[in-house]
Amino acid sequence: MRIALISDAWHPQINGVVTTLTNTVATLKTLGHEVELITPERFKTYPWPGYPDVGLAFLCGPKARTILKAFKPDAIHLVTEGPIGYAVRRYCHEFGFRYTSSYLSHFPEYFKLRIGFPVWISETYLRWFHCDSARVMVSTASLETQLYQAGYRRLARWSRGVDTELYRPQPKDFIKDKRPIFMFTGRVAIEKNIEAFLKLDLPGTKYVIGDGPQKALLSNKYPAARFTGYQQKESLSRFMAAADVFVFPSRTDTFGVALLEALACGVPVAAFPVQGSKDVIIDAQTGFLNEDLQLAALSALELNSGDCRRYALENTWEKCTKQLVDNLVPMV
Template sequence: MRIALISDAWRPQINGVVTTLTKTCEILSNLGHVVEAITPDRFPTWPCPSYPEIRLALHCSRKVESLLDEFKPEAIHIATEGPLGIAARSYCARRHLPFTTSFHTRFPEYVNLRFKVPLEWSYGYLRWFHSAGRRLMVATRSLMEELRAKGFGNLALWSRGVDTDLFCPGPKDFIGDKRPIFLYTGRIAVEKNIEDFLRLDLPGTKYVVGDGPLRADLEQDFPEVRFLGYKTGRELAAYLAAADVFVFPSRTDTFGLVVLEALACGVPVAAYPVQGPKDVLTDARAGRLNEDLRQAALEALALNGKDCRRFALQFTWTNCVRQFLANLEPF
């Protein structure tokens, strides 16, 4: 099948959305499909307000139309609701072509945290955007129920996977600091709620792998924490595997792909019992969920890394991509 995938989120961004989409494109190609990714790297861009590393495509409607006409897709999936997503949605509407969409990020909550835009305004826009699609793919069943209650329809499940060859148990002495090592990896931004982790009274040493607009302030406020910046590939996997507990303080993630990456490395997870973590951590042997995040982190220390790894092995990218394929609307 010839599949066009349109996304405003793409490399060099480092996040779960980009990982999901790039792995999906890779495995679709391995399965014999032809994929055309229409992404910001093919357009002039400008920095997203408060997210300067996210580049948004400029004046993209005509080129999106040209790329789609030239590619002649048999199915179209619009992954994001930004400028490229709007251009592709308009293209499909003008030609009466069916398409599917997906919900990856709680932008209404993020925009509310930064600019105090009312949630009902942002969710109104998202309902309009996704209403024209044949299916709206979401990562968990609890998110499906939440969006259904907010007036979204045509919902379908599209779960996530993890590369268990890359993310696997490794030597703990890769990190030489005082143990136990409590580690967080991800974007250092207000929506990730990272300060809840940094404020915890925990033994050993805290590590933060990632970057973002709050990093400089948090490094100043928490000088005892090791801030490493972004790490990728085997270096990221090595830091994850060397940790004793992965602490995930976010209350807004729709899934939390890094949770699976930590578990695949044999590292137990501590998180709040909120959507995302509670959908992933369905086995108490893999992690602890508690509104007292400190208690969750301390209890997670006693968990067995082999149980964590065993749990993560059930989340394969191939199964994830087969779900995606079943949800598409060919024409």
């Protein structure tokens, strides 16, 4: 199948959407599909305020249409709802093409936290964006329920996977600091709620792996914590495998790919009992979910790393990529 994937998120961004898309494209090609990826790297972009690595491509419709006409896809999937996704949606409507889309992130909550943008405006835009999609793909059962209650229809499941060869158990002595090691990895931004982790009274050492607009503020406020900046691939894997507990304080993630990465490294998770975490973590087996995040983190120290690893092995990129393919629809 010839598949066009449209995304406003791409490298050099480091986030769950980019991780998902990178692995999905590679797996699609392995499965024998042809893929045309239309992302910001193909257009002139403008930095999102406060996020210089996030480039938004405006007025990209003419070039996107040229690319699509040359590729002649069998199916079009809109991964994100930004300017490129909007432009290709408009193209599909103009020519009567069918398409599918994804609801990957709670952007209304993010925009509210970052810039105070009214949630109802963002939610109205997202409902409009997805209203004519042949299928709206979501990663978890709880997100599907939430969107259905909000009026979304034609919902379908597209889960997430993990590279269990890259993320694997490795020696703990990679980190020399006092143990236990409690770790967060991801964008250091307000929507990740990282301060809820940093202010916990925990033994040992706290690690924050990642970068973002809150790094300077949080590293100054919590000097005892270790802030490493962005790590990727093998370096990131070694850091994560050296942790004793992965602490995930986010209340807004729809999935949290980092949860599976930690579990694949044999590291149990502590998180709030909210959407995303509840769909990934088996409470008291691969992690602990509790509104008392400190209690969850301390309790997770007692969990079996082998159970975490075995659970992660069931979540392959091939499995969820086949879900995506099964959900696609012919353009005409």
